[in-house]
Amino acid sequence: MSGAVWETVIGLEVHVQLLTRTKMFCACSTTYGDPPNTNVCPVCLGLPGALPVPNAEAVRLAVRAAFALGCTVNERSVFARKNYFYPDLPKGYQISQYDEPLATGGSLEIVSPERGVLTVGITRLHLEEDAGKSFHDRFPGLTAVDLNRSGVPLIEIVSEPDLRSPAEARAYLTALKQVLRWLGVSDCNMEEGSLRVDANLSVRRPGAPLGTRTEVKNMNSFSGVERALTFERGRQIALVEGGGAVEQRTMTFDAAKGEVRPMRSKEESHDYRYFPEPDLPPLVLRPAWLANEQLSLPELPAARRLRFEQQYGLSTVEASVVAATAAVADHYEALVVLLGDGAGKEAWNWEANDVLTHSEDGEAIPPRLTPARIAEVVALVRGNTVSRQAAKKILAEMVAGDEGASAIAQRLGLVQVQDAGAIEQWVREVIEASPAEVARYRGGETKLLGFFTGQVMKRSKGKADPKAVNVALTSALKGLRA
């Protein structure tokens, strides 16, 4: 079988848009979706005489990403021009970094569906500017160009060819996205183009030297990456098994047809004529500043997940749920603090079953569900004022309004009856109304306690505290038997 005798080798080049307010080399806004060609100026339009000035915040975010990926950040890096002609590239070159990038030699821990936890090497991370966007389908026979994106800051993250399957490639992207979002470096929104992936894939017999690779572009989602690479792997294996040879070239993924095919030759194999960007001096970062950026990095997802397991007694899966994003993890930990020592698991139950269930995407927590307000609800449950079921109703109300937990409980009539006299009255009524069941209970059918409890709760219209009911019932039935 092919899968057993062929090894797939994949390396990814990921372009990520940095979450800056302004562009890489000018003060224009980076807002997505504004009317075409409104966020532009002489610099990002490439007008004659305009010059680039680097965005310090973009540099800072790139440095943080590099540190988070364990890279060595170079104190001196050099911007370079990548030259090619294209209608949406206003200067005829893109300012990037080439042989002296911002950072090199890092790694990212991922969970491979086939091989478990493994470390993927990061070759390099560099800064660059984006090109504009061409639209070939808006006006018949014409190409429209929007330069709002021209000059938007990007980092390119190049992995080592350490991935061995399309599913692993996807796992790498998931882990990378989590880290970058965690740091606030990027929103990694593939639909808006703020994360783009090019993949290099080759196949070989295990232990053999690397095969000839192809580069696959135009994959628009993580699942698309997996589908495209699965197709390309199959194509290459079929080719080689049929006695053919893989040709090194650039391929494009057609998501509609689910297939990968060669790009037209004029769209590939540029000689980019890289040379150092003479309009920008080398980017020199002071060691003290770099050290400060490194020290001020937040605890990263993998580390936090591990700490949650150890500190709060969570399983790996449980910890992953509440360490999905920095915001969820912060929310969870704040709740733990409010619920007190040893409440890690209890807080997890609330976070996973009562808070994240109100999140539309499993990440964004409704703003009204603050840890403090959730703690109010927990206190009501702990004091037997409301039931666990009633707590869910209260939380649902809290998402929509600012009313306090107790007030909601009162308004919805969810407060449990604790009054011993009332409960004993209902217990007496139930025992009198159920002589047959009492006889069977006395005959040893103690599981009928549940039946009696249900009857009492019914008489109380669900308001009796089930625990108090149980105590009263047990003692009343025991009295009868004696």
Next chain:
Amino acid sequence: MTDASAAARATAARVKACEDRGLHAFYEWSEEAMLAQVAHAHGDGPLAGQGVAIKANIADAHHATSCGSRILEGWRSPFEATAVRRLRQAGAFIAGKTVCDEFAMGSSTEHSAFGPARNPFDRERVPGGSSGGSAVAVAAGAVDFALGSETGGSVRQPAAFCGVVGIKPTYGRVSRYGLVAFGSSLDQIGMFGRDVRSAALLLSAVSGRDERDATTLDRVPLPEPGPAPTSLKGTVIGRPREYFPDGLHPGVRAACDRALARLRDLGAEVRDVSLPHTRYAIPTYYIIAPAEASSNLARYDGVRYGARQDAPDVRALFRQTRGHGFGAEVRRRILLGTYVLSAGYYDAYYRSAQRARARIAKDFADVFASGVHALFTPTTPTPAFRFGENTADPLAMYLADIFTATANLALIPALSLPIGRDGGLPIGGQLLGPHEGEQTMIRVAQALEAATEATAEVR
């Protein structure tokens, strides 16, 4: 009529007189544009009421910034150069845009797409280039101040040919924002004046850090020039032997010898020095400048602005727009630059040129570190040549920059001032200073100028 509008009208009359002589210093000028500017000009400032002519590759709000090229014919920049803004803040107005070689590539203005300027000393001769129009404007008295630009001597060489003073500041002294790029690592706005003081005053007005140009030096503007020193006692002037080759034009050599004698008379020590890598300057320059130009000029593709030749597909549009829009010399340099940056040739050409550039710069640094305050050389190997004399042979034209391109490669300041005549044609002498050493260089130039004028040799 206000003083300011009187100044504008007077300048317009002088420009008209210059152009009426058939010198063609200007692509575009008008009294209306001058009056419009002085209507809201600053009343004071060191250049109050002064009309400044600027080269057609420096952006301003009142004239086209054509760069002497068909591809930017009529291009009006929506923003102005930092140097222009600073001129306005100093009280000046822009008198007009001057003739230059296309995209500043040339040494005679013969590569202007709209006709050359003419040398006021002999209209059959070139004014030098590429900033020839600015040199002519000052030499012919149209204005007292003009800006040009240098990539490899494009201010000093025409200053020498036209008998005026030209300054090329330290790289980064003056913002390049709004100067249309040719060779970005070499480009620097330069100044023309009738005398050293005028050119230095202009330099002080436009100098200083600009947050829009990341390559500017983090320095406050240079001070205005002081009075000419009467003695150069204690000053060491280097005479680099590589700049006085055996074949040097005899009139140029004689004028330089007299200038060196005057420097000695002023009390300076003249010391023979060597800059051994000088011979690599022209090949180095003609790799680096075209390489950068090939990239800088990629933006003129007909898509967004400038001339466009419509074509069935976008590749053809690029080819035809650029093929028609650029002149022969610009196309030659784009091809040369594209070649030296190509995969497989980069190391042999561009990387080697960068190494040679570093050696050339080190030659200067070593000489200045040895106690030399400034260097004296001829600005050009010959006086102004005739139209057509070098157009058939690009190499001969390139050699007109042989003594000037080194300062651009080494990023150091340099200045050309008139030091005599030969057959009625002006001869320029060049002073070069260490990095950021404009002030000493200017003081030496002022002293030499005063001593030269005392002999009435340049009048």
